[in-house]
Amino acid sequence: MSFDQDLILAAISAYIVATLAFFNYLLSRIELSRRIGIPLAMIGCALQFYELVYRGTSSHIWPLTNLYGSLSLFAAMSVLIFLAFSFRLGIWFMGGFVTALASAFLAYALTWNEGYLPAVPALQSYWIKIHVPLVISAYASFLVAFVSSLLYLIKYYGERSLDAKATRAAAAAGPELSRGTPRSIIVGDSPNLERAAASGNALALWLATLPTLAKLDSITYQIVSLGLPLLTLGIITGAWWAKEAWGAYWQWDPKETAALVSWIVYAMYMHLHTRTAWRGLRCAWLSVLGFATIIFCYLGVNIWISGLHSYKM
Amino acid sequence: MASTSAPNLQTRNLREQLAESFDDLLLQLSNFWFGMSLLALWGVMTLIGVVVEQGREPAFYAENYAPALTRLILRLHLDNIYHGSAYIALVALIVACMILATFKRVIPARLPPLHAVKIDKIPLHATIALPQDVATARARTEAFFRERGWLVRKREHSGVEWTFADKQNWARRGVLVAHLGFVLIAIGTTMYWAWGYNGDTTILTGAEVTIPQNGTRLHLDRFAYQIEPIQTRGGLVYQPIDYVSDLHVAPREGALHPAVLRVNAPLDIGGTLYYQSSYGAAVAFALTKDGKPVSGSPAVPLKEGEGFTIGSTARSIRYDRFVATIDRDGRIGADPRPNNPGVVIDVADGNQLIGSILVPLDRDLDLGNGYRLRVGRSTLFSVIQYRHDPGVPFVGLGAFVLLAGLCISFWCVPARFYVRVDETPEGSSVGIAATTVKGFEIFDEQFRSLVAALRGDLQDPSAAPAT
Numbered sequence: 119m120s121f122d123q124d125l126i127l128a129a130i131s132a133y134i135v136a137t138l139a140f141f142n143y144l145l146s147r148i149e150l151s152r153r154i155g156i157p158l159a160m161i162g163c164a165l166q167f168y169e170l171v172y173r174g175t176s177s178h179i180w181p182l183t184n185l186y187g188s189l190s191l192f193a194a195m196s197v198l199i200f201l202a203f204s205f206r207l208g209i210w211f212m213g214g215f216v217t218a219l220a221s222a223f224l225a226y227a228l229t230w231n232e233g234y235l236p237a238v239p240a241l242q243s244y245w246i247k248i249h250v251p252l253v254i255s256a257y258a259s260f261l262v263a264f265v266s267s268l269l270y271l272i273k274y275y276g277e278r279s280l281d282a283k284a285t286r287a288a289a290a291a292g293p294e295l296s297r298g299t300p301r302s303i304i305v306g307d308s309p310n311l312e313r314a315a316a317s318g319n320a321l322a323l324w325l326a327t328l329p330t331l332a333k334l335d336s337i338t339y340q341i342v343s344l345g346l347p348l349l350t351l352g353i354i355t356g357a358w359w360a361k362e363a364w365g366a367y368w369q370w371d372p373k374e375t376a377a378l379v380s381w382i383v384y385a386m387y388m389h390l391h392t393r394t395a396w397r398g399l400r401c402a403w404l405s406v407l408g409f410a411t412i413i414f415c416y417l418g419v420n421i422w423i424s425g426l427h428s429y430k431m
Numbered sequence: 432m433a434s435t436s437a438p439n440l441q442t443r444n445l446r447e448q449l450a451e452s453f454d455d456l457l458l459q460l461s462n463f464w465f466g467m468s469l470l471a472l473w474g475v476m477t478l479i480g481v482v483v484e485q486g487r488e489p490a491f492y493a494e495n496y497a498p499a500l501t502r503l504i505l506r507l508h509l510d511n512i513y514h515g516s517a518y519i520a521l522v523a524l525i526v527a528c529m530i531l532a533t534f535k536r537v538i539p540a541r542l543p544p545l546h547a548v549k550i551d552k553i554p555l556h557a558t559i560a561l562p563q564d565v566a567t568a569r570a571r572t573e574a575f576f577r578e579r580g581w582l583v584r585k586r587e588h589s590g591v592e593w594t595f596a597d598k599q600n601w602a603r604r605g606v607l608v609a610h611l612g613f614v615l616i617a618i619g620t621t622m623y624w625a626w627g628y629n630g631d632t633t634i635l636t637g638a639e640v641t642i643p644q645n646g647t648r649l650h651l652d653r654f655a656y657q658i659e660p661i662q663t664r665g666g667l668v669y670q671p672i673d674y675v676s677d678l679h680v681a682p683r684e685g686a687l688h689p690a691v692l693r694v695n696a697p698l699d700i701g702g703t704l705y706y707q708s709s710y711g712a713a714v715a716f717a718l719t720k721d722g723k724p725v726s727g728s729p730a731v732p733l734k735e736g737e738g739f740t741i742g743s744t745a746r747s748i749r750y751d752r753f754v755a756t757i758d759r760d761g762r763i764g765a766d767p768r769p770n771n772p773g774v775v776i777d778v779a780d781g782n783q784l785i786g787s788i789l790v791p792l793d794r795d796l797d798l799g800n801g802y803r804l805r806v807g808r809s810t811l812f813s814v815i816q817y818r819h820d821p822g823v824p825f826v827g828l829g830a831f832v833l834l835a836g837l838c839i840s841f842w843c844v845p846a847r848f849y850v851r852v853d854e855t856p857e858g859s860s861v862g863i864a865a866t867t868v869k870g871f872e873i874f875d876e877q878f879r880s881l882v883a884a885l886r887g888d889l890q891d892p893s894a895a896p897a898t
């Protein structure tokens with residue numbers, strides 16, 4: 119097995135152990151788990167970047183010209199962006215999902231390893247060194263935003279089930295006690311969550327360790343705030359490159375149109391997030407939908423739909 | 432008198448009604464939810480174009496899709512969705528809607544006047560009770576915000592003096608910048624539709640073509656390509672490395688001068704860009720009957736897909752594809768570099784394909800009835816695309832303006848503090864509230880820490896009132 123594959127396997131192993139540690143942290147909040155997860159995620163990420171550099175320098179071929187290289191960067195950037203946001207916002211509890219997804223994408227990348235293949239003429243451009251990392255970083259940001267929306271949805275539906283239970287209990291206790299729970303605009307945890315947690319309900323105890331729904335929503339928004347400008351810049355540089363390589367900045371190629379679909383979904387996210395009624399649950403679902411369009415654009419189009427960007431060519 | 436003023440009144444009423452309906456229409460068009468529905472529809476239509484193959488022949492859809500789906504695709508023109516009038520109209524409507532929303536809604540909402548508020552109705556609010564008199568409390572509050580770089584302004588509303596402190600006020604215009612960027616892109620694209628053109632041309636080595644739209648002449652001296660065999664994990668792959676056209680070019684009525692055209696390095700001739708697109712091998716075919724040339728025999732080398740009929744018969748020959756390597760067993764080899772080259776030709780009777788034959792170059796083929804086909808030498812040709820797009824500067828500028836607008840809108844959070852100081856029996860009470868353009872949660876922590884700092888500042892007896 120080649121050295122670069124060894125590096126990838128070592129990165130996957132680091133991510134898998136980091137995943138276990140971070141999930142343990144998410145469920146138990148044992149500080150030691152977090153302390154184990156962080157360096158492992160960093161080591162995996164560093165190994166991945168080292169592998170990319172190693173492959174590039176040893177073969178003199180830019181390593182991002184095929185799906186193997188690009189998926190590898192996707193996994194590494196997802197972890198890197200997660201780490202950067204965690205140091206700023208303290209979102210370590212999301213780590214298990216991010217490293218699990220990173221290791222899954224990295225393992226999948228291995229199935230696309232063709233060895234060293236120089237780029238076809240249209241890809242021999244300095245633009246590949248600008249456009250591809252930008253787009254991949256945008257995809258990676260959306261992966262992290264997807265994870266935080268997922269946690270939002272878990273917490274939201276968890277709280278709702280506790281609310282329903284509390285309402286049923288209150289209804290059984292008497293009609294005068296069954297009034298709904300008012301919530302302020304800056305939404306804190308539902309009082310039912312606090313009450314259930316106080317009475318020892320395991321789900322409530324765990325949900326209470328997560329940030330408030332409003333905070334989770336704000337975390338997703340801040341990550342999308344990085345992803346959407348990156349995606350916009352990625353589309354712009356791609357258009358610029360297309361103008362040099364194929365003669366037109368926009369050719370309605372399946373890949374660029376699929377990226378436009380993702381861009382539209384996140385532009386809607388951005389607009390709808392300005393509405394109080396949409397902030398929170400609906401925007402979380404929109405972020406999930408946005409990530410689905412990203413995966414379709416990234417893998418679906420490359421693998422199933424042929425076009426100028428297809429890796430099948 | 433009454434008889435002359437009545438029609439006037441009616442006309443005025445009608446005009447007023449029309450103006451009112453027009454205003455209603457504009458208001459409706461600027462509606463946020465209407466705009467968002469348009470964006471959603473844009474996303475769906477764009478997605479359809481990704482999933483449904485674009486620009487194919489009807490037969491393709493009939494072959495690959497269920498009959499009902501094929502009918503739907505063809506009837507609704509989903510096979511060419513991006514150039515259909517519905518798609519173009521939708522994008523135009525989005526631009527119109529966005530412009531109207533910008534003027535009718537965004538500007539009033541994002542640039543609010545300095546007005547009084549009900550402090551306790553705003554989720555981010557706090558009250559600080561102080562022993563100092565109103566004037567001191569006011570001066571120190573003002574100084575507190577100024578020292579931290581906030582823009583402090585004062586207004587009196589209903590006899591009460593309000594202090595407004597703004598941060599990143601300029602960033603309130605981020606939306607306008609983003610929307611302007613989108614409009615610039617739309618303008619650039621429209622300019623291409625109105626005044627641009629594009630096309631492609633095929634030039635045989637040694638031949639010259641004239642571009643019909645601008646009279647530019649292109650002469651191909653030589654075309655070269657480089658293909659390398661590379662051993663990959665999946666087997667041997669022949670990877671193209673370079674395509675180069677050595678040309679002589681001349682703008683309309685200008686003299687020819689040498690130029691080299693490569694992939695990724697377009698040539699700009701008189702504002703039109705020329706791109707190396709692809710290449711191929713043209714092959715000379717000569718048809719004879721009983722040793723004499725037959726009319727209809729191709730006068731110029733044919734390109735793949737071209738053909739001719741065999742004399743006065745119903746039969747025809749089509750040059751199907753160029754084969755770079757015929758292997759030792761006489762079969763098509765994998766190596767795309769010319770090494771015992773040949774062609775695959777199809778022979779048809781009417782529309783019926785009779786068979787395909789692989790023929791090496793420089794060979795004769797007996798077609799029967801005295802007909803012989805000479806498959807001659809091959810000549811490389813270069814396919815060059817060209818495009819004149821006067822909208823590019825607008826699209827480029829628009830893209831960066833849009834990006835700047837996004838960054839401003841996302842990364843800068845303009846916030847406004849509303850402060851009123853009231854007299855109390857103990858001294859004064861400072862009421863504070865804050866709003867941002869992005870809701871409250873995003874500013875919650877900052878608000879708390881600022882209020883804590885202000886409280887500390889105001890309650891510190893040693894601090895002198897700032898001037």
Ligand code: HEM
Pocket residue numbers: 385388389392461462463465466467469470525526528529532533536537540541605606609610613833836837840841868869
């Ligand atoms: C259907 C067309 C559109 C309409 C009607 C529309 C309308 C609006 C409105 C009303 C706002 C202000 C929301 C608020 O603060 O309450 C807004 C914000 C914004 N719009 Fe649009 N818009 C449209 C399309 C676009 C497009 C295509 C872009 C391109 C990126 C864009 C970029 C932005 C940005 C960056 C913001 C600021 C968002 C924020 O601060 O979070 N808009 N738009």
